[in-house]
Amino acid sequence: MASSVMLMALRLGRGRMLGLSRLESFRSRARLPTIRHMDAVESDGPRMLGELDLAIVHTLQIDARAPWTRVAAAVGADAATVARHWQALRDESLAWLTAWPTPERWSSTTDVAVVLLDPRTTPAVIDEVAARPWALSLDETSAGCLALVAGAGGLPLLGERVREIAALGARVRRMDVAAAIIAEDSEWRLRVLSRQQQRVLRDAGRPDEARPPRPDVVAELAEVLDDDPRMPAAAVAKALGVSEATARRTVDRAVFAGQLRLGCDLAMPAAGYRRGAVLWARAADADGAAGLAARLPEAHRVGILVGRAPLFVCVRARSLTDLQRIEMSWGSEVEVVDRWTVLRSIKRNGHLLDAEGRSAGRVPLRW
Numbered sequence: 483m484a485s486s487v488m489l490m491a492l493r494l495g496r497g498r499m500l501g502l503s504r505l506e507s508f509r510s511r512a513r514l515p516t517i518r519h520m521d522a523v524e525s526d527g528p529r530m531l532g533e534l535d536l537a538i539v540h541t542l543q544i545d546a547r548a549p550w551t552r553v554a555a556a557v558g559a560d561a562a563t564v565a566r567h568w569q570a571l572r573d574e575s576l577a578w579l580t581a582w583p584t585p586e587r588w589s590s591t592t593d594v595a596v597v598l599l600d601p602r603t604t605p606a607v608i609d610e611v612a613a614r615p616w617a618l619s620l621d622e623t624s625a626g627c628l629a630l631v632a633g634a635g636g637l638p639l640l641g642e643r644v645r646e647i648a649a650l651g652a653r654v655r656r657m658d659v660a661a662a663i664i665a666e667d668s669e670w671r672l673r674v675l676s677r678q679q680q681r682v683l684r685d686a687g688r689p690d691e692a693r694p695p696r697p698d699v700v701a702e703l704a705e706v707l708d709d710d711p712r713m714p715a716a717a718v719a720k721a722l723g724v725s726e727a728t729a730r731r732t733v734d735r736a737v738f739a740g741q742l743r744l745g746c747d748l749a750m751p752a753a754g755y756r757r758g759a760v761l762w763a764r765a766a767d768a769d770g771a772a773g774l775a776a777r778l779p780e781a782h783r784v785g786i787l788v789g790r791a792p793l794f795v796c797v798r799a800r801s802l803t804d805l806q807r808i809e810m811s812w813g814s815e816v817e818v819v820d821r822w823t824v825l826r827s828i829k830r831n832g833h834l835l836d837a838e839g840r841s842a843g844r845v846p847l848r849w
């Protein structure tokens with residue numbers, strides 16, 4: 483009996499010996515990250531982008547060819563500082579420029595399919611799929627690897643490309659053909675600049691002549707700017723065999739007419755967007771619901787597919803707890819029937835991405 487009392491006293495006194503009461507011990511445990519908000523805890527990786535870095539990226543998303551003096555005027559810094567920050571972002575592969583053919587240019591001749599690969603698909607096979615120039619994007623999700631595949635030769639060519647994926651060793655679990663692509667990655671914006679700051683860029687970028695160039699000229703121009711969207715007008719002129727003034731006007735007209743989108747992409751985790759999801763939904767008015775989804779700040783890819791849940795929306799967020807708010811913002815007329823978590827992005831708009839979302843290589847897009 484005496485030994486039992488001594489043992490109980492030792493157990494009760496242990497907390498006091500460590501200087502912890504039961505309440506203090508509880509408070510200490512409460513400070514540990516819980517499962518609910520674990521996704522908000524920072525992990526080791528690239529540096530977080532500062533306010534000036536984010537503002538510079540936003541300006542280049544709006545106008546990738548804006549002179550540094552105009553970018554500086556928009557963000558409130560001097561041109562030398564802006565150029566130095568941009569060079570650092572490029573050197574660290576945290577941001578990069580993109581040249582992207584817009585839906586206005588290719589929607590009438592291109593078919594797109596969303597293809598889901600089995601989760602057991604090996605990394606080597608996924609790398610092979612990512613190396614294909616007609617694979618626009620790849621994301622590893624909780625349901626498997628999701629690929630966006632394009633083809634300009636009609637639906638038979640799209641079928642051939644999906645069979646080619648299978649021949650590489652991947653098991654195709656699902657294929658949904660897109661009836662329409664409403665929004666795609668190159669349109670997504672950081673929303674850092676105020677409207678007044680954005681006006682500095684847009685007012686100066688309007689061409690004197692809005693008539694779009696011929697399709698063959700746009701195709702040649704896209705080829706020229708593919709490697710360097712900020713290529714000087716003199717170099718563009720030499721490549722096209724025209725005068726510098728004509729080259730400058732041609733670029734401005736193609737961009738303003740929506741035939742070519744020059745922009746800027748970035749490592750999303752470095753901007754705080756460490757989480758993503760794929761939402762599958764349906765609504766009585768699919769077109770209207772897709773339009774609402776495209777206006778969501780978090781939505782970076784929106785499509786209407788041929789299937790039982792035709793609305794396909796990819797969103798990025800700072801935390802998975804934001805999903806409920808995002809879905810509520812979409813509207814009560816929309817029924818979300820499935821949700822997949824994006825584990826990591828592998829390829830986006832022709833750029834291969836590392837585990838931290840940085841550009842690790844480039845595959846020129848051809849379809």
